[in-house]
Amino acid sequence: SPAAADPTLCPRSPLLLGLLPGRFSVFPLFFLALLLGFASLLWLQLSCSGEGPVAGGGQSPGVPRQPCPAPAPLPPPEDEPSWGPHRLALLVPFRERFEELLAFVPYMHRFLSKKRIRHHIFILNQVDHFRFNRASLINVGFLESGNDTDYIAMHDVDLLPLNEQLDYSFPEAGPFHVASPELHPLYHYKTYVGGILLLTKQHYELCNGMSNRFWGWGREDDEFYRRIKGAGLQVRRPSGITTGYETFQHLHDPAWRKRDQKRIAAQKQEQFKVDREGGLNNVRYRIESRTALSVAGAPCTVLNILLDCDTNETPWCTFG
Numbered sequence: 001s002p003a004a005a006d007p008t009l010c011p012r013s014p015l016l017l018g019l020l021p022g023r024f025s026v027f028p029l030f031f032l033a034l035l036l037g038f039a040s041l042l043w044l045q046l047s048c049s050g051e052g053p054v055a056g057g058g059q060s061p062g063v064p065r066q067p068c069p070a071p072a073p074l075p076p077p078e079d080e081p082s083w084g085p086h087r088l089a090l091l092v093p094f095r096e097r098f099e100e101l102l103a104f105v106p107y108m109h110r111f112l113s114k115k116r117i118r119h120h121i122f123i124l125n126q127v128d129h130f131r132f133n134r135a136s137l138i139n140v141g142f143l144e145s146g147n148d149t150d151y152i153a154m155h156d157v158d159l160l161p162l163n164e165q166l167d168y169s170f171p172e173a174g175p176f177h178v179a180s181p182e183l184h185p186l187y188h189y190k191t192y193v194g195g196i197l198l199l200t201k202q203h204y205e206l207c208n209g210m211s212n213r214f215w216g217w218g219r220e221d222d223e224f225y226r227r228i229k230g231a232g233l234q235v236r237r238p239s240g241i242t243t244g245y246e247t248f249q250h251l252h253d254p255a256w257r258k259r260d261q262k263r264i265a266a267q268k269q270e271q272f273k274v275d276r277e278g279g280l281n282n283v284r285y286r287i288e289s290r291t292a293l294s295v296a297g298a299p300c301t302v303l304n305i306l307l308d309c310d311t312n313e314t315p316w317c318t319f320g
Helices: 026-047 098-114 134-144 201-206 220-230
Strands: 088-094 119-126 151-155 159-161 196-200 248-250 285-295 298-307
Touching (some): 098 119, 134 220
Antiparallel strands (some): 159 248, 285 298
């Protein structure tokens, strides 16, 4: 019969009668299976966090893409002299943004490893019942980061660098503002130093860290800019970056995660003052726990931090 003479032909089963042509070759079916497999892999790549924004210009605000499967690990930096002698403590102030954390940790670990930056990611999780205090958390992270790191990055959890030309190396010449005003998607005033700022540990100590008086959202970066200037340091910023406001992916969606912008008691007047006394020297806290985690293969340390507040000094630290 024709089917016996030609091994590429499949006899039709009664279930398929009427659905397949009289002579059906397995080669088109095999090709179709390969095509579907390739399409599914391509869809996975485009729908995960990858190395840049989604094709077509973005996604729904505030919804980070799923992390991609971890690529083959890079050689351990301890075995690679080309990674250099310095080690970065990536300090990430945090409270309750777990979906952003799941995207942030593996993304930043891959990003820094590709650039051969030795690093340790510290998630500074505020677990007390006071209002969020980003500056105090960074002070705590600095004090708890250990002697094996010699510079820090004050890094927002909702800001992912998309341009590999961005410099995260040791900022020997002075504070280096990675998320500069001409690149940050939201904040464009010339004295802005928030988002992502690198400092050597010596320079951070020279500034006495950040003020602990800023409870709630905003203004602590503006006060820290004055501290930098008062310490005789010059803020440097990236050059030669051509991606403009597309240099970063901003994960925060203010429509469903509103910032705590309340101004309580004398806070409105106090927020514009320079704190000439407080900082690293008087941050009050307790470490509830220290946990080593791996997120999609990327290591980090979570510090559960209980801050303390003197309500006589800063009555705006409570929600009352």
